[in-house]
Amino acid sequence: MIQPTDTNLLSMRDVSKRFGPTVALDSVDLTLKQGEILALIGENGAGKSTLMKVLSGAHQPDTGQMQLAGQPYTPRNPMDARQAGVSMIYQELSIAPDLTVMENIMLGVEPMRSPACLGLIDWSTMRRVAKDALMQIGHPKISPKARAGDLPIAQQQLVEIARSIALGCKVLVLDEPTSSLAKQDIDKLFVMLDQLRQQGLGMIYISHFLEEVRQISDRFTVLRDGASVGEGVTAKSDNAQIIRMMVGRDVSDLYPRSTHSAGDVLLELDALAGNTQPIRASLKLHRGEVLGIAGLVGAGRTQMLRAIFGLDAIKSGLVRLATYSGHATPAKRWTQGAGMVSEDRKTEGLALGLSIADNTTLSNLKHLGPMGLVLPSRQQQATLPWIEKLKLKCESPAQPVEALSGGNQQKVAIARLLHHDVDLLLLDEPTRGVDIGSKAQIYQLIDELALGDGSRKPRAILLVSSYLPELLGVCDRIAVMRRGVLGEARDVSQWTEHELMMEATGQV
Amino acid sequence: MNALTQSSKFSAMLNVFGRVAALAVIFIGFGFIVPDFAFFTAGNVENILMQSAVYAMCALGATMVIITAGIDLSAGSTIALAMVITAMILDVDGSQGPMVQSYPTLWPIVAIAGGMLAGTCVGLTNGLLITGLRLVPFIVTLGTLQAIRGLAKGVADNQEISPPTNWLYRQLMFPVQGRTFHWQIVPWGVWATLVAALFAAALMRYTRLGRWIYAVGSNADTARLCGVPVLRTRIMVYAMAGAFAGLAGVLEFSKLNLGQPTGAVMYELYVIAACVIGGTSLMGGVGSIFGSVIGALIIGTLNAGAQQAGWPKWVQEIVIGGIIIIAVALDQLRHRRKV
Structure with missing residues (x-):
């Protein structure tokens, strides 16, 4: 070397x-x-x-x-x-699936026949340059004429790298290039990266x-x-x-934690598997408990929540929610007393064009008017207490959600669960993109919900987060998910950030 | 907070007033273009309202469809099928001559129900194909646009059907304004459209289904997360759009007492234009029933005005097309500035 x-x-x-x-x-x-x-x-x-x-x-x-x-x-x-000379290969590949490999490699820099003003592509040059690039990355067997979308993901990634090479790149940036690759493809990728390294x-x-x-x-x-x-x-x-x-880093005292007393089991997973992820997830979540799920992005934590809530299919295994067993639609889950906050509030969590009141009450439009009617004024009335409780900054409940800041939008997504008065809260990255003040309020709320009070039984909270101090700060127990497999939940006192990171990256 | 709620109400009113003002400008404009001020007569206004009523009735359902981010291109063909079915029911012979003469009050009601049911079936088919086969609404309704037109022609055996005279013809869409002013102001069909519009507006504003329709169009993933039955909502919306198109077919039939399988061509485009001019977004989630009704009145006024101005047909078409584009562009410009 x-x-x-x-x-x-x-x-x-x-x-x-x-x-x-x-x-x-x-x-x-x-x-x-x-x-x-x-x-x-x-x-x-x-x-x-x-x-x-x-x-x-x-x-x-x-x-x-x-x-x-x-x-x-x-x-x-x-x-x-x-x-x-600086090219970037993103996690999400940017391949035009219906074009051929060589068209993808030369996209935007297609060689032209002279005179160039006719706009005729010089196919033989294109094929030669593409072949050279594929040769240089050590994969001359990929046909320049193959349809890019027909190639396996690993080869599509190679086509993207060949595109950068053909463009004369000096610096190549690879963002999590192995996240969607199998073991043997990862090995091949590393061999190629080593070759490119030797080429300077x-x-x-x-x-x-x-x-x-x-x-x-x-x-x-x-x-x-x-x-x-x-x-x-x-x-x-x-x-x-x-x-x-x-x-x-320092863990500040953002996290108010009272002593929660765990009640009966509210949610139980037994070897739950989805179509791709999770591969195996088992846990027991009690009333009055905050259970954290740590892990890297792409480890399958979101898919686990989606499978529990009926948004993704379940391949095998068991979900038991209170007295209900088996798969259910999201609508059923709501009536069974579960609610979910999506990790992506812009594309899934909230209907941005609709009002705060509409978003808050959407899952439960009952008792908002006579004879089953839904009166906008009653929707707004029902939303007001939650706006107050969550200190949600807005002009009125009729304001469209898109006009709010990220933190306040997230509070609307959480207000929906409170309006529905669910027993089980599935929270997926509830503080992502949220300012520090709103974060503190959300932690406070999670603690109150798990504690319960005279009028309301304690609730159970399943919290997925990539922010370790947050997990350590608010959870009673934490389990780590790695590559689709959920580890054993341990008491929070038995974890440190270091150990969570070791577990999540597979250094145990 | 109160003041701000009022300000949002104020902007909603401005929305409606802006459109009413546009309608007034177009109406008064043509009033001066059309010779002898004939455009301002009660008879002409009634004529515009009658033509607009057909567009408006159909636009009630189309508005719901477009708010779910869908589209219904089959509306014109559905109107034609409903016309044919209504006419055929009125044309049925019983043992003692035509049924419509044996039961002069009741039988036309059966015919209305038949026309509406035919439309509902078309809409239901659209909805089931879109949700069942997971096809985009544009493609499905582009197909039914052709297929239902064919069905209407086949059912009518390529003939225009002219049933015996009945109250649908005499009352529903028969002009009431003659030399002297008539208390009824407009025919019952126009009043019926107004009632239907009130019903549709109330459905959109005050029912769970209405909230679901807006939610599905605004963000279908959020709706699903919140347990909204997204597919069922879509099917309902297309079925209702079919029902309203069926009623529009009954109105169209009543104007001439004629079931024309080749009638109502291009009406789907007028209807979509009415919705869009009325402020309904093709991206879904935004729109109102009353906006679409005003949009239908604008389209009706444009059609009548361009015709009566005595312009050649090709000029009429260019002018109407141009005004539709300008109207929507102005509306969008206003919204963009606000955001």
């Missing part, structure tokens, strides 16, 4: 980026040498994707300088960046999986809360060191 040379291929210095009041990147430094694979590590929300969006021209940095091969580098958009390409490799980082990268940089907090040579650092860099 050729040793990485010492010239900096890419350097980012003091890069900062704000979105409104949120600081997404706080003077981040990063360097990449020729013929080197740099692992970019950090928890969800640490700023990895923002940094890579700055690098690939999708965002403009507020401050900071970037240099590419010794030249100042200021891409105004992704096309700019690609032409300068610089690569930035984003991954949660420390074993992969260890296997493929030369160096690593750790981001935490938008700042670069450490870097090192992979071979010289152990996993414990890296994990400490990733999670080492």
Whole structure:
């Protein structure tokens, strides 16, 4: 293997980026040498994707300088960046499935027959360039004429990489490239990355999986809360060191926790399996308990909640909710006393164009008027107490949800569960994109709901979160899901962030 | 908070007034273009209201469909089928001559029910195909647009059906304004359209189904998450759209006492235009029944005005098409500025 040379291929210095009041990147430094694979590590929300969006021209940095091969580098958009030699392979592939492999490789830079003004494509050049690119990545067997959508996912990914190569890329960014690959495809991908490294390409490799980082990268940089907090040579650092860099932050006293007393079992899963994920999930959730589910993005936590709530199909296994066993539709789940907050409030959680009152009452429009009618005034009246309780900032219950801030939108999604008065709350990333003040209010509410009071029995809460301090702060017990398999739930006192991270990344 | 609630009410009223104002401008404009101020006569206004009533009746259902982010292209053909079925029922012979003469009051009611039922069946078919085969509404109703037109022609044996005279013809859509002013103001068919509009508006505003229709159109995934029976709601909406198109067919039939299998061509486009001019968004989730009724009046006024202005047919078509585009563009511009 050729040793990485010492010239900096890419350097980012003091890069900062704000979105409104949120600081997404706080003077981040990063360097990449020729013929080197740099692992970019950090928890969800640490700023990895923002940094890579700055690098690939999708965002403009507020401050900071970037240099590419010794030249100042200021891409105004992704096309700019690609032409300068920086290509990004996203987790979600961007392949046009109905075009051929070579058309995909040369998309947007199709070679023309002269005179170019006729707009005729030079097919033989196109085929040659595409073949060269596929050869260079060591996969000459992929036919340039195959329909891209017919290829397996792993090969579609290769086509995308070939596209970057054909465009003359110098820096290749791979965002979680193994998340949808099988083991043997991952091995093949690593062989290819190693080849490209030997050809002098610089690569930035984003991954949660420390074993992969260890296997493929030369160096690593750790981001935490938008700042670069450490870097090192992979071979010289152990996993414990890296994990400490990733999670080492203060847990403030955001989390009010009372002593909950667990009652009877409200939700029971027995070897639950969905069509793809989860693969195996068993748990028991008691009334008056907050059970946290930790794990990496893509581990199957969301799918588990969706399967419980009837939004996704169940392949095998058992869901028992109070006295009801088996699969049910979302409508049935609501009547059985369960409610869910979706992780994606924009596309699923809320109907953004409708009012706060409509969104809050949609699942339960009973008793809002005489003779089964639904009177808008009564809908608004029924919403007011929840607006007050959740300190939801709005003009009136008739205001469209899209006019609210992220935190207040999330409160509407939660208000729906309160209006329906459910016993079981399935919360999927309930504080994602929520400001710190609203977060504290949501934690407070979760605690109150699990505690119950004189007029209301305690409820059970299943909380999926990628934010470890939050899980450790509000949950009574936590279980970790890794690659579709749910581990055993343990008392929160037996977990630390470090242990959760080890468990989630498979370092046990 | 009270003041702000009022301000949102104010903006809703502005929405309605803006459209009424547009209608007034178009009406008065044609009033000066049409010779001898003939456009301002009571008889002409009645004529416009009668033609608009057919569009409006059909637009009630189309509005619901479009609010669910769907579309119904088969409306014109459904109107034609309902016309034919209504005429055929009125044409049925009993043992003592035509049934309509044996039961002069009751039998036309049977005919109305028949026309409405035919429309409902078409709508139900649309709804079941869309939800059952998971096809986009545009494709399904593009198919039924053709198929139902064919069915209407086949059922009528390619003939126009002219049943014996009956009260549908004499009362439902027969002009009441002559030389002197008539207390009834407009024929019963126009009043019936108004009642149907009130019913549809109340359904959309005050019932669970109405809330579901808006929710499905605004975000079907949210509706599903909240336990709304999304498929059932869609089927109901297309069935209702068919029923209203059936009633529009009865009105269209009554104008001439004629069941024309080739009638009501392009009406689906007028109806969709009426909804869109009325502020209903093709993206779903937004729209109102009264907006569509005003939209239907605008389309009716445009058609009548362009015809009476004495312009050649091709000029009429260009002008009407242009005004539809301008109307919707202005409305969108206003909304964009607000956001």
